[in-house]
Amino acid sequence: MNVEETSPGIFWLDLDSKRIIATKNLTPGLTVYGEMLVEVEGVEYRSWVPYRxxxxxxxxKEMAEVPLRSGDKVLYLGVASGTTCSHVSDIIGSGGHVWGVDFAPRSMRDLLHNVAxxxxxxxxxxxxxxxxxxxxALVPTVDTIYADVAQPDQADIVVKNAELFLKNGGWAMMAVKSRSIDVTRPPREMYAGEVETLKRGGFHVETVLELDPYEKDHAMVTARFES
Ligand SMILES: C[S@@+](CC[C@H](N)C(=O)[O-])C[C@H]1O[C@@H](n2cnc3c(N)ncnc32)[C@H](O)[C@@H]1O
Known part of the structure; x- marks a missing residue:
């Protein structure tokens, strides 16, 4: 089977007639959300499901650069039960670390029990x-903030966290759900408002990617912190 690493820690596997993306499983034999495990030449990969x-x-959707590297420190806002976080954990490897914040006790319990x-x-x-x-007191300076809290003030939340934790030149990735901001306004207007907030907070915005058909009315914003 053909395996291609297109960005550090992110792999494309040719499976029958399909190409899927995957990460190297840090915990061989264990799945997190029912994803497929595929072994190629003694290495186990976990399929990474774009609808999840x-x-x-x-x-x-061709994100130009995935700002995650082996050994990185990542602050994850809205970690929930750890679906995406588990792939971040695979990519940064055992030399990196993710601090995963969520205010829902049930999600935290699942994250702790099933993943962490x-x-x-x-x-x-x-x-x-x-x-x-x-x-x-728990989180050091980090290389990247990943934010997916689905709140109307999400960009403000990212700026506040960046001021305390993000290194100069570090990255933010922010998933914006336009319907959590205002259901009556067109999604692109919403994304532009969030981008402006990031810029005012010291970020240089690199890309805004709309995520349909995988996630309707969502975009992923990537930005570099230049405080
Ligand atoms: C869309 S889900 C996150 C899904 C997750 N990022 C993933 O891909 O696996 C949003 C999460 O943000 C959390 N959240 C919302 N507002 C928050 C806040 N102010 N502080 C911490 N967590 C928050 C919710 O409890 C929920 O678990």
């Missing part, structure tokens, strides 16, 4: 991402 993960959808306890590079944090000061 906006980051996978962004890669399929098997992976030494994930620390779950039960907290409100609007109050980054409440977890500042």
């Amino acid at each position: 993960s906006k980051l996978a959808a962004s890669i399929l 306890r098997h992976r030494g590079n994930i620390s779950p944090i039960l907290a409100d991402a609007r109050d980054p000061g409440s977890y500042s």
Whole structure:
């Protein structure tokens, strides 16, 4: 089977007549959300399902650069039960670390029980991402912030967290759900508003990718912090 690494830690596998994206499984034999495990020449890969993960959808929509590298430190806002976070954990490897913030106790319990306890590079944090000061003692300076909180003030939340935790020149990836901002206005207007907030907060916005058909009325914004 042909395996191609198109960005560090992100692989394309030719499976029968289909091409799928995948990450190298940090915990061989274990799945997180029922994804397929595929072994090629002694290496186990986990398929990365774009209908379940906006980051996978962004890669399929030709995200120019995935700002994640082996050994990176990542602050993940809106980690939920860890579907996307588990692939981030695969990509950054055992030398990297993800601090995953969510305010829903049920999601945190699932993250802890099903994902974090098997992976030494994930620390779950039960907290409100609007109050980054409440977890500042737990999180160091990071290379990347990934945000998917589906809140109308998400760009403000990213800026607040960046001021405390993101290194100069670090990246933010922010999944914007236009319907969580205003159902009556066209999605592109919503994305532009979020982009403006990031710019005012010291970010240089690199790309805005619409994620249909994988996620309707969603976009992924990537931006570099230049405070
Ligand atoms: C769309 S889901 C995230 C899905 C996840 N990123 C993934 O791809 O696997 C949004 C999550 O954000 C969390 N959330 C919303 N507002 C939040 C806030 N202010 N602080 C922390 N978590 C928040 C919700 O509890 C929910 O789990």
